[in-house]
Amino acid sequence: MNAILTMAAKEIREASRNRWVLATTLLLAGLALSLSFLGSAPTGTVGVGSLEVTVVSLASLSIFLLPLIALLLGFDAIVGETERGTMMLLLTYPLSREQLLLGKFLGHAAILCFATVLGYGLAGIVVGLTATEATPEAIQAFATMIGSSVLLGCAFLALGYLVSALVRDRGAAAGAAVAIWLVFVLLYDMAVLGALVADQGRVLSRAAVSAMLLLNPTDAYRLLNLTSFPSVSRLAGMAGVSAQVSLPPWALLATLMAWIAGPLLLTITLFSRRDR
Amino acid sequence: MTLPIELVGVTKCYGEHVAVRDVSFALEAGKTVALVGHNGAGKSTLIKLMLGVTRPSAGAVRVLGIDPVSSGPTLRRRLGFLPENVAFHPASTGREALDFFARLKGEPIGANMALLERVGLAAAADRRIGAYSKGMRQRLGLAQALIGSPDILFLDEPTTGLDPALRRRFYEILGQLRNRGVTVLLSSHALSELQGNADRVLVLNAGALIADGSLSALRNLARLPVRISVCAAHGTPDFGPEWREIEEGRATRICEPGEKLAVLKTLLPRLDPADALEIDEPSLDDLYAHFLGAEVEQ
Numbered sequence: 001m002n003a004i005l006t007m008a009a010k011e012i013r014e015a016s017r018n019r020w021v022l023a024t025t026l027l028l029a030g031l032a033l034s035l036s037f038l039g040s041a042p043t044g045t046v047g048v049g050s051l052e053v054t055v056v057s058l059a060s061l062s063i064f065l066l067p068l069i070a071l072l073l074g075f076d077a078i079v080g081e082t083e084r085g086t087m088m089l090l091l092t093y094p095l096s097r098e099q100l101l102l103g104k105f106l107g108h109a110a111i112l113c114f115a116t117v118l119g120y121g122l123a124g125i126v127v128g129l130t131a132t133e134a135t136p137e138a139i140q141a142f143a144t145m146i147g148s149s150v151l152l153g154c155a156f157l158a159l160g161y162l163v164s165a166l167v168r169d170r171g172a173a174a175g176a177a178v179a180i181w182l183v184f185v186l187l188y189d190m191a192v193l194g195a196l197v198a199d200q201g202r203v204l205s206r207a208a209v210s211a212m213l214l215l216n217p218t219d220a221y222r223l224l225n226l227t228s229f230p231s232v233s234r235l236a237g238m239a240g241v242s243a244q245v246s247l248p249p250w251a252l253l254a255t256l257m258a259w260i261a262g263p264l265l266l267t268i269t270l271f272s273r274r275d276r
Numbered sequence: 277m278t279l280p281i282e283l284v285g286v287t288k289c290y291g292e293h294v295a296v297r298d299v300s301f302a303l304e305a306g307k308t309v310a311l312v313g314h315n316g317a318g319k320s321t322l323i324k325l326m327l328g329v330t331r332p333s334a335g336a337v338r339v340l341g342i343d344p345v346s347s348g349p350t351l352r353r354r355l356g357f358l359p360e361n362v363a364f365h366p367a368s369t370g371r372e373a374l375d376f377f378a379r380l381k382g383e384p385i386g387a388n389m390a391l392l393e394r395v396g397l398a399a400a401a402d403r404r405i406g407a408y409s410k411g412m413r414q415r416l417g418l419a420q421a422l423i424g425s426p427d428i429l430f431l432d433e434p435t436t437g438l439d440p441a442l443r444r445r446f447y448e449i450l451g452q453l454r455n456r457g458v459t460v461l462l463s464s465h466a467l468s469e470l471q472g473n474a475d476r477v478l479v480l481n482a483g484a485l486i487a488d489g490s491l492s493a494l495r496n497l498a499r500l501p502v503r504i505s506v507c508a509a510h511g512t513p514d515f516g517p518e519w520r521e522i523e524e525g526r527a528t529r530i531c532e533p534g535e536k537l538a539v540l541k542t543l544l545p546r547l548d549p550a551d552a553l554e555i556d557e558p559s560l561d562d563l564y565a566h567f568l569g570a571e572v573e574q
Contacts (some may be wrong), residue, residue, distance in 0.1 A: 017367035084474050085363040089420075092327045092357045093380045094349030140426040 003095035008101020008110065015073075015111050024111070028119025032058055033067070036127045051138035052232050054127050055145045058120060062149045063218045066116070067156040067181055073108050074160020074162035075177040076273060077101075079170050097272045104262060105161060114151040115142055120146050141229040144249075148224050148256060154193040155217040156180075162263040165270045188216045212248050220255040223247060278341035279307050280428050280459040281326060283365035286335035288321055288483075295321040297483040298335070303461065303476075308454050310470045314568055319463035320360060322480070323430050326461070327357055327375060339428065353381055356426035360433040360463075362417030370397055370416050373405060373425070374406060383424040394449065411436045420450070429453065431462040447473045467491075467560040468546030479567050487567050490558070498566045500558035501514040501530045504539060509550030558561040 015021050035057045078101075081087040090100060124142050128134045139174065163176045192212050213219040227233045228249045281303040288296040296318045303309050311319045324330045325337050328344025328351075337344060342351050364373045374388040392398045395415040404512060405413065414437060421429055435443045450460060450473065464470060470491065472478060477494060479487035487494055505528040506513055519527040531539050536555075548551065558566075 006376065010376050013372070014365050014367060017365075049459055085359065087363055088324075088329065088359050089362065090380075091329045091356065092352060092355065093377070094352040095380055096348075101332065131540070144527070 003099045004103040004106060005102060007095070008107035011104050012110055015107070020073070021111050021115060024115040025119050027069075028065070028115050029122050030119075031061055032120050032123035033126060034163075035061060036123045045145025050122070051127055051134050051142050052229075052235050054123065055138075055141050055225060055229075055232050057236050058123070059145055059222065062145075062152060063222060064185060066112075066149055066153045067185055067218065069115075069159040070153040070156035070189075071181055073111065073178040074157045075163050075173040076170060077104055077108065077161050078164040078267075079167055079173045080164070083170055087116060093274075096258060097274075098268050099249060101161070101264075101268050101271055105157065109154050110159055112157060113150045116149050117146055120149065135231070137231055141225075141232050144228065145225050148221055148253070151253070151256040151260065152217060152221045155256055155263075156184075158263035158267065159184075159262050161267040162270075165267045165274075184216055184218055189219065192219075213247070214251075214255045217256055217259040220252045220259070224249055224252040224256070228252075279303065279338070280340060281450075281461065282336075283322075283326075284336045284338075284339040286322075286325060286332045286337055288318075288325060288330065289333045289367055295483050296325065296332075299480075299485045300335075301478060301485065301488060303459060305459055306451060306454065306457040307474045307475045308460040308462070308473065309478065310467075310474040311478050311480060312460065312465065312467055312470070312564070314465060315461075317480040317484040317568075319480055320432055321483075323357075323432050323461070323463060327355065327430060328352070353424060354427045356421035356423070356429045358414075358417045358421040358429075358431045358434055360436070362413060362420075364405045364413065364416065366404065368405055369402050370376040370408070370412075370419075372403060373399040373416065374419060377420050378423050388419075388423070391422055392416075394422070395419045396445065411439065411442045414438060415442070415446075418446070422453075426458070428459045431460065433462065433464060434462055435466075443469065454555050467564040468521070471560060479569055491563075494534075494563060494567075495558070498558070499533060500562055500566055502533055502536050502558070503554075504529050504531065504536075504543070505545065505554045506543070507552040507554075507557070509548055509552075513551075515546065 012021075032054075036054045078087070081090070091097070095103075124146070128139070128142075159180055160177055163173050163180065167173045167176055192209075195212075196209065213223060225232070279302050281301075283302070284300050286296060286299045287294065299318075299322065311322060313319050321330070325332055326339055326344060328337075328339070328347060331345050334543075339347070339352060340354060345349060346396045348481065368390060369423070371388065374391065378385045378388055389398065389401065395418050397412060397419065400408065400412060405416065413554050418431075418434065421431065435446055438446060450462075453460060462474070467477070469490075474491070476488070476490055478485055479494070487497065489497065503523075505526065506515070508525045508527070513519070513527045514523070515529075516569055517528060518531075519529045521527050529539065540555075543553075
């Protein structure tokens with residue numbers, strides 16, 4: 001346990017030293033604040049909208065941005081240390097390969113968590129203080145959004161680690177990370193949408209559509225945030241969807257968790273079996 | 277008493293490539309042993325096998341009587357390792373890097389400043405490693421390997437990139453460790469700097485162990501010829517048919533190490549006091565070329 005925490009602390013220190021933490025936090029806070037102020041622009045006013053509007057706009061932003069940040073953080077984790085020659089030395093220290101990876105992951109996850117909670121939390125507090133009313137349900141929706149954003153980031157962090165364990169050089173890892181981002185964030189949804197339109201409801205059952213959405217962590221995140229709370233889903237235009245796709249919040253949360261645990265366990269297995 | 281290191285018939289293949297071929301040796305405690313060979317001769321792979329980072333394809337490796345691959349943390353706490361081209365995160369300071377490694381090894385970080393002093397880095401302890409010279413990074417690497425007073429030290433090409441003064445300082449530290457009974461295994465591709473610094477030399481070529489012994493034993497084994505040259509002060513020297521005149525007034529003779537004294541005995545009475553005499557013993561570089569030269573020419 002001590003070895004894991006030592007590894008995690010080292011990751012956090014190095015990331016804060018090269019301004020990763022600062023840059024990510026500022027980026028998320030800046031975007032979150034500007035979105036909360038401009039979020040109600042389509043309704044004709046510029047000013048702070050309600051917390052629910054902020055949840056909708058921030059959730060949509062997170063789907064694009066957090067996976068990217070997490071993949072950038074993760075793709076270098078193993079292949080980068082190997083290329084720089086720092087991995088070999090670590091492997092001779094009295095810690096197992098499992099501990100080594102878990103420690104690194106914990107450190108990176110803490111960085112993501114810090115940046116997301118601080119960046120989004122700041123926007124939440126500003127909106128909550130200035131908005132006309134912040135109902136308990138809205139606060140709960142906002143908290144869910146922050147929590148699930150951290151989980152979404154961790155899922156893509158784990159995918160980044162998997163890439164990092166699979167490829168031989170950093171360049172290939174960076175390429176694969178971008179490909180993963182494109183597939184999960186853009187192409188997958190387009191493909192599902194295409195399939196639904198082409199199918200016209202003939203073959204694909206409701207369960208099949210639900211299953212398709214669980215195969216992508218960004219969809220689980222989107223459904224969790226935009227359909228779990230009626231006041232939010234009304235704003236997001238998702239009221240119809242939430243009636244159609246019968247996935248309870250716990251299933252969506254479990255999906256996100258599985259998307260963290262699955263790639264991470266696979267990475268640890270691959271790395272522990274590696275013979276060098 | 278268990279031997280610090282024992283290898284029995286160890287072979288390591290990476291796919292088709294055989295990096296280490298049927299190597300067996302045992303090291304005694306408290307000795308400094310050098311692994312010598314060209315780049316790619318299998319020195320680093322052997323060290324990785326002994327550190328348990330990679331598994332042998334055949335044969336058995338025992339470090340302090342334990343299989344290093346399945347040993348777990350207890351064995352590793354007793355080993356120190358300085359990798360070839362040691363690297364640290366450039367944004368950390370020397371002290372932070374050592375603190376991190378000491379924590380990983382479960383050692384008190386309070387002892388680190390003494391380690392930094394020992395390798396001459398105390399003044400640079402709080403500077404970023406990114407601003408360190410190659411020699412400073414190498415010394416930080418050595419300090420890292422010394423954390424927790426290990427029983428066995430593995431040093432992979434420890435002196436490459438060090439200037440002569442640092443090299444000497446490095447071997448001084450190694451000498452202190454030897455006096456304390458630490459077993460040191462270092463790899464090198466320069467035999468010449470091992471004179472007086474290594475008790476035993478293992479010569480590796482293309483993954484196989486081709487010679488094993490002290491430097492003087494290797495010298496005897498190689499039976500490299502001695503060259504005697506005379507530079508005559510007046511006229512042309514004429515000592516006999518074995519002598520070859522290489523330039524005006526200068527003659528050379530190559531002889532076996534065993535007949536050196538006999539040759540000198542007959543030569544000395546015939547020399548003029550003003551003549552100059554040179555005896556060239558085979559250098560360690562010649563010895564290196566003798567054992568490994570064939571590989572270069574191929």
